[in-house]
Amino acid sequence: MRIPGFTSTRSKRPEALFGSVGDVPMRLVRADGCRLWDEGGREYLDTVMALGAVGLGYAHPAVTEAAERAMRDGGVGSLAPVAEAMLAEELCFVMPGAERVLFFKTGAEAVAAAVRLARAYTGRERVLTCGYHGWHDWCQHGLGVPAAVRSLRTEIPFNDVAALRGIATGDSLPAAIVVEPVIEVAPDPVWLRAVRDVATRCGAVLVLDEIKTAFRIALGGAAERWEVEPDLMVLGKAMANGFPLAAVCGHRDLMETATRTWISSTLATEWVSLAAALAVLDIYRRERVCDHLEAAGTVLLAGLERLAPAFPKAVRGVRGMPQMCYLTFSREEVSAAVAVAAARHGLLFKRNAYNFVSLAHTDDVVIDVVRRLEAALTEVERTC
Numbered sequence: 001m002r003i004p005g006f007t008s009t010r011s012k013r014p015e016a017l018f019g020s021v022g023d024v025p026m027r028l029v030r031a032d033g034c035r036l037w038d039e040g041g042r043e044y045l046d047t048v049m050a051l052g053a054v055g056l057g058y059a060h061p062a063v064t065e066a067a068e069r070a071m072r073d074g075g076v077g078s079l080a081p082v083a084e085a086m087l088a089e090e091l092c093f094v095m096p097g098a099e100r101v102l103f104f105k106t107g108a109e110a111v112a113a114a115v116r117l118a119r120a121y122t123g124r125e126r127v128l129t130c131g132y133h134g135w136h137d138w139c140q141h142g143l144g145v146p147a148a149v150r151s152l153r154t155e156i157p158f159n160d161v162a163a164l165r166g167i168a169t170g171d172s173l174p175a176a177i178v179v180e181p182v183i184e185v186a187p188d189p190v191w192l193r194a195v196r197d198v199a200t201r202c203g204a205v206l207v208l209d210e211i212k213t214a215f216r217i218a219l220g221g222a223a224e225r226w227e228v229e230p231d232l233m234v235l236g237k238a239m240a241n242g243f244p245l246a247a248v249c250g251h252r253d254l255m256e257t258a259t260r261t262w263i264s265s266t267l268a269t270e271w272v273s274l275a276a277a278l279a280v281l282d283i284y285r286r287e288r289v290c291d292h293l294e295a296a297g298t299v300l301l302a303g304l305e306r307l308a309p310a311f312p313k314a315v316r317g318v319r320g321m322p323q324m325c326y327l328t329f330s331r332e333e334v335s336a337a338v339a340v341a342a343a344r345h346g347l348l349f350k351r352n353a354y355n356f357v358s359l360a361h362t363d364d365v366v367i368d369v370v371r372r373l374e375a376a377l378t379e380v381e382r383t384c
């Protein structure tokens with residue numbers, strides 16, 4: 001095996017998805033709509049959706065066509081592309097508070113850039129975080145992360161208004177409060193507004209990490225849905241329907257700080273992903289994609305809520321919201337057994353946060369997903 005730990009995307013390891021290696025789907029060769037095919041030619045319905053990177057379904061024809069056209073036009077060049085300016089214009093039109101945009105290739109890179117901007121703008125170093133923001137040093141504490149970097153970050157609890165009291169006072173005020181707006185459940189809007197207030201009061205930059213939530217719970221993510229205006233918003237995943245693209249957008253003054261520090265990446269301006277994202281935005285607006293995700297997700301969530309009490313030994317409960325939901329299980333081994341059994345029934349189902357629907361998930365597909373999951377749960381419940 002030439003790849004340490006099997007794959008460069010750790011959440012796609014067989015151990016992560018199925019708790020085991022062996023008689024489970026390991027590597028894919030094709031994806032289309034809401035279906036996947038593994039190297040053995042087996043077909044699966046999918047609710048993992050590339051870890052939320054795809055909202056329109058795999059290989060959406062209009063996105064594929066836009067990307068193919070961009071590839072035939074060379075894909076990359078020695079000057080900034082027109083598509084970059086076009087997409088920035090479009091995003092400023094739809095993202096709350098956006099006046100300027102910078103593009104990146106990954107979500108982790110984009111959130112790291114937002115934090116750099118906040119530090120450069122405020123002249124402060126401390127950062128408060130809530131949620132997952134990628135693998136970069138500034139927000140990790142594992143092996144290889146310098147203690148000095150770790151000491152600059154404090155985690156704050158999700159949805160806890162009382163815990164906000166006193167967090168942004170004293171000598172060492174934060175440069176940024178970086179928040180993932182949905183963590184396992186929808187946020188209490190009172191909490192979101194309280195986070196906004198704390199950031200304003202102490203002069204910190206409020207960064208909403210909307211990598212999973214924009215282009216999903218609303219086009220403009222939690223900021224649009226719960227009317228909380230961030231100073232910076234981070235986009236990724238579904239924005240280019242699986243093509244590698246992320247972005248930071250926000251107020252002009254703050255974003256222009258980028259010209260006073262060094263933030264730059266050679267392939268941030270390849271135009272295949274930019275063209276894909278322009279096509280994605282067009283489809284989201286024309287086909288009211290977020291309404292579809294809410295409707296299809298509601299059918300899925302209702303299915304999970306019906307199944308949960310029917311399998312009391314295996315299932316603890318249901319978490320999430322229609323667009324991003326999952327079951328909790330009585331034990332880790334049970335969650336793994338359910339994922340393995342679901343795959344045997346032709347379903348890739350995430351055993352923890354989150355399962356996602358896409359535009360390709362019609363009601364009939366979602367009903368089929370629930371039926372296959374029920375078959376898997378029936379097998380596992382017998383062995384619990």
Ligand SMILES: Cc1ncc(COP(=O)(O)O)c(C=O)c1O
Pocket residue numbers: 051106107108109111131132133134135180209210211212236237
């Ligand atoms: C909220 C959030 N922020 C940041 C990231 C990191 O994005 P990427 O894996 O594209 O670097 C993720 C990825 O799951 C995410 O969900």
